[in-house]
Amino acid sequence: MNQPPTDRDTTRPAYSRLFWPCVLVGWAFVANGVRGLLENHRVVRLSGFLRVFIGALLVHDLLLAPFVIAAGTVVSRVVPRPARAGIQAGLIISGVVVLFAFPFVRGYGRIPDNPTILPRNYAEGLVVVLVAVWLGVLLVGAAASGLSRRHAN
Amino acid sequence: MKVARAATVAGTEVHRRFTSPLHDDRLAAILGLALGVTFTTCFVTGLISHTLQHPPSWFTWPSRPAGLFRITQGVHVATGVASIPLLLAKLWVVYPKLFRWPPVASVAHAVERISLIPLVGGALFQLFTGTANIAYWYRPMPFFFTVAHFWAAWITIGALIVHIGAKITTTRAVLARRAEPAPIAADDPAARDGLSRRGFLATIGAASGVLVVATVGDTVRPLNRISVLAPRRLGIGPQGRPVNRSAAAAGVLDSARDPGYRLVVDGRVTRPLALSLDELRGMPQHEAILPIACVEGWSYSARWCGIRVRDLLQLTGARPLAHARVESLESYSIYGSSPLNRLQAHDPDTLLALELDGNPLAPDHGYPLRLIGPNRPGVDQTKWVHRLVVL
Numbered sequence: 001m002n003q004p005p006t007d008r009d010t011t012r013p014a015y016s017r018l019f020w021p022c023v024l025v026g027w028a029f030v031a032n033g034v035r036g037l038l039e040n041h042r043v044v045r046l047s048g049f050l051r052v053f054i055g056a057l058l059v060h061d062l063l064l065a066p067f068v069i070a071a072g073t074v075v076s077r078v079v080p081r082p083a084r085a086g087i088q089a090g091l092i093i094s095g096v097v098v099l100f101a102f103p104f105v106r107g108y109g110r111i112p113d114n115p116t117i118l119p120r121n122y123a124e125g126l127v128v129v130l131v132a133v134w135l136g137v138l139l140v141g142a143a144a145s146g147l148s149r150r151h152a153n
Numbered sequence: 154m155k156v157a158r159a160a161t162v163a164g165t166e167v168h169r170r171f172t173s174p175l176h177d178d179r180l181a182a183i184l185g186l187a188l189g190v191t192f193t194t195c196f197v198t199g200l201i202s203h204t205l206q207h208p209p210s211w212f213t214w215p216s217r218p219a220g221l222f223r224i225t226q227g228v229h230v231a232t233g234v235a236s237i238p239l240l241l242a243k244l245w246v247v248y249p250k251l252f253r254w255p256p257v258a259s260v261a262h263a264v265e266r267i268s269l270i271p272l273v274g275g276a277l278f279q280l281f282t283g284t285a286n287i288a289y290w291y292r293p294m295p296f297f298f299t300v301a302h303f304w305a306a307w308i309t310i311g312a313l314i315v316h317i318g319a320k321i322t323t324t325r326a327v328l329a330r331r332a333e334p335a336p337i338a339a340d341d342p343a344a345r346d347g348l349s350r351r352g353f354l355a356t357i358g359a360a361s362g363v364l365v366v367a368t369v370g371d372t373v374r375p376l377n378r379i380s381v382l383a384p385r386r387l388g389i390g391p392q393g394r395p396v397n398r399s400a401a402a403a404g405v406l407d408s409a410r411d412p413g414y415r416l417v418v419d420g421r422v423t424r425p426l427a428l429s430l431d432e433l434r435g436m437p438q439h440e441a442i443l444p445i446a447c448v449e450g451w452s453y454s455a456r457w458c459g460i461r462v463r464d465l466l467q468l469t470g471a472r473p474l475a476h477a478r479v480e481s482l483e484s485y486s487i488y489g490s491s492p493l494n495r496l497q498a499h500d501p502d503t504l505l506a507l508e509l510d511g512n513p514l515a516p517d518h519g520y521p522l523r524l525i526g527p528n529r530p531g532v533d534q535t536k537w538v539h540r541l542v543v544l
Contacts, residue, residue, distance in 0.1 A: 014322055015261050022318020023264055029311025030271055036304035040297075044304070048295030053305070056277035057270070064241075065248050072173065081346040088348045089356040096238045096360045097367070100284060101382055109289025109384075113401045114517075116390035117289055125381030129367055136359070 068095070086141040093133045101126045171249040175353050179332060182324040183354060184243040189317065191236040192276070196310045198229035202448055203303050205530050208492060216500040219527030220454075223446035226530070227372045230450025231365050233283045238360035240276055242353070261319075268315040275309030287368075287384050287449045299448075371395075371451035385451040391515035394445075394453055397531065400516035403483040405537045409520050416505070416522060420477070420543035423470030430521050433507060436460050441502040447531040457525045459506035462541065463499050471543045479505075479524045480540040491524065491533035502527050505538055 037044050071091070079087045103109065104122040111117060205214055205222065215221075257263040279302065285291070286298050294301070332350070348356060370380025370387075377387045385395045400406050408414075416433060419425040428436075439461050446452035466475055477498045480490040497503055503526035507513065514520040519536030526534065 015319065016322045018321055019261060019265075019318040023268070023315050026268065026311040026314035026316075026318065029314060030308050031311075033304045033307030033309075033311060036307065037301070040300045040304070043297035044301050045296045049301055049305075052282070052294065052296075053274050053278045056281055057274045060244065060273070060277055061248075061251065065245060068245060069171070069248070076173075076347055084346050085348045085352055089352065089359070092238075092242075092356050093360040093363055096241065097363060100234070100237060100364055103285060103288035103290040104382055104384070108292065111289075111402075113399045114396065116385060116395035117397075118384055119386045119389045119395075120381060120383070122382060125367070128381050129363060133363060 082145070083141075086137050089140075090134050090137040093137075094130055097126065097129055097133065101129075173347070175348065175350060176246055176249050177350070178323065178327045179330075180246045180350055180353065181243065182320075182327045184239055184246060184357070185316075185320065185324065186328075188236060188239050188243055188276075189313065191232050191239060192310065192313055194232045195229055195236070195279070196306055198225045198232070199303065199306055201225050202229065202530060203299075206448075206533065208494065213494045213496055214528070216497045216503065216527045216529075219502065220444050220446075221528045222530055223372070223444045223452045226446055226448055227369070227450055227452065230283070230287060230372075231369050233280060234364050234368055235361040237280050237284070237364060238357050240280060242357040244273065265315070265319040268312050268319075270312075271308045272312035272316050275305055275312055278305050279309055289384070368450075372446075374453075383451070384449065387453055391517045392509055392512060394455065394509070394518065395451065396517045397447060397449075398483075398486075398488075398517075398536070400520070400537070403481075403486065403537065405482040406516060408482045408539075409516055409537050414521055414539070416539060416541065418465050418469050418541045418543065420541075421471065421475065422543045424468070426465070426469055433460060433505075433522065437464065438507075439464075439501070439504060441504060441525070441527075443502060443525055443527055445525070445531050445534055446529075452531070456510050457504055457506040458508040458511070459504040459522070459525070461501060462493065462503045462505060462524075462526075463501060465505070465541060466498060466543060469543065476544050478542045478544060479535045479538050480542065481535050482537040482539050488532050488535070491529075491535045493524075493526065497526050497529065500527055505541070 037046065037049060072088070075088060075091065076084065101122060104118060105126055107118055107122070109118050202222075202225070204212060208214065257266055282294055282298060282302050282305075285294055286302070291298070364382075366376065366379060367382040368380055369383070370376035370378065371383040371385035373380075374387060377383075387393075387395070390396055400409060414430055415427040417425070417427050437460070438458055440456060440458045442454060442456050444452050444454045462477065466477070471477075474495045475498065476495045477493045478490055479493065481488075483489045493503065504524070505522050506519075506525045507522060509515070509518055514523060519538070522538045523536045524534055524538055
């Protein structure tokens, strides 16, 4: 926001004048969501809901993010420079794909009377995707190093 | 002021321990914008789906275009899937901010940070439960998915509105500046020569693209074979079509095959009817090519043949603007009946279908009679119909 440089603005530089209206509207939405959950507490089962809601936060902040940061540190120290960006890209995409594919590969949702649910071989599918991802990384890496070599010449 | 300065100094100190130059405001702003678009898209399309399934009295959803719901719900699921890498990347980029000290610098800042709990918790909850649901993985969801997912969406979007209000100034300022190379953490050579900012964004974009292509084939036919992680495969199932609920699971195998089966048409009519299967087959048949679009994102188009609901309304002497409800033999399920608003009830392609692709319906597709209408969620295309109530 291009606000005129008044004294007031220098004391609160980061927040636009839209902030408090957004807080009001936003928390009205949040309150509506909470109201809906409370009204439907029989089917939502609040303890189960909160377990997953808070659990997702904790699993991300205390397990997943530190793990990714640790893995990133290892990669940046172990992998030689020319390959580093490519390896990072490949690992990021592979990690996300593995995370997403996990319940499919394990086949948790399969039920005997309905073979149309999860009908594919997801372990094989995951391997196919990962091979494609790393081939893509190799191709992009080769193209990039070719370009930079030509640039250097 | 002193507090703010001390917090900045302390924040900078902690920030230095996260050596990657990619923990920066520009990336946070760009990923934030992308998530703003994808989450808003999911919210609007989700709201449409919810309103269709629980229509308020003032709301009359049109029956045309026939494939509209197929598109809005396909977009809902694909956009949610595409958001997974975006959200994880965004959280990684801003992760060092979690440790800033002191934690709050002003009242506004405290409000902003408290609102991060519903924002991050809600965003993770929505993407996790959405994914678990399309994978039919119900164990980690000790609650009824659709209700929880719907109300958690309000919480998430509300917190997103607060966050937009808090970040609008920074985002504008950061994006208005010319992109400078991300500052290298000078004391850590190991952080150099990894992904650039642009490379990181390209990687996250690629990850979203890979996930979407790997799953969207169960609604985008040409990608059916390529989408190796899609929860369905078109071509697999009774009559080559996937189903969500089998006749056995619904407990209707016997009642559906009962020779005494009748379709009852009653309610606000002058001439109620009870029609046997042969009588239904003897009525004027109408053919329509219509999609079935599941809320889980998969869909297929097929050729259906049966009796127009409109014809039944006329035959029984219903009012010209009557609406209706169909009821299933699967009476105890929450999806055992579905409403037809006046536009849907009078659409020439809204059928009580006897045939799919020229053959009698398989039991899993709703034998002897199922509802199929344009622009409706799959859960409302009620199977094993035994009653049409005119309202």
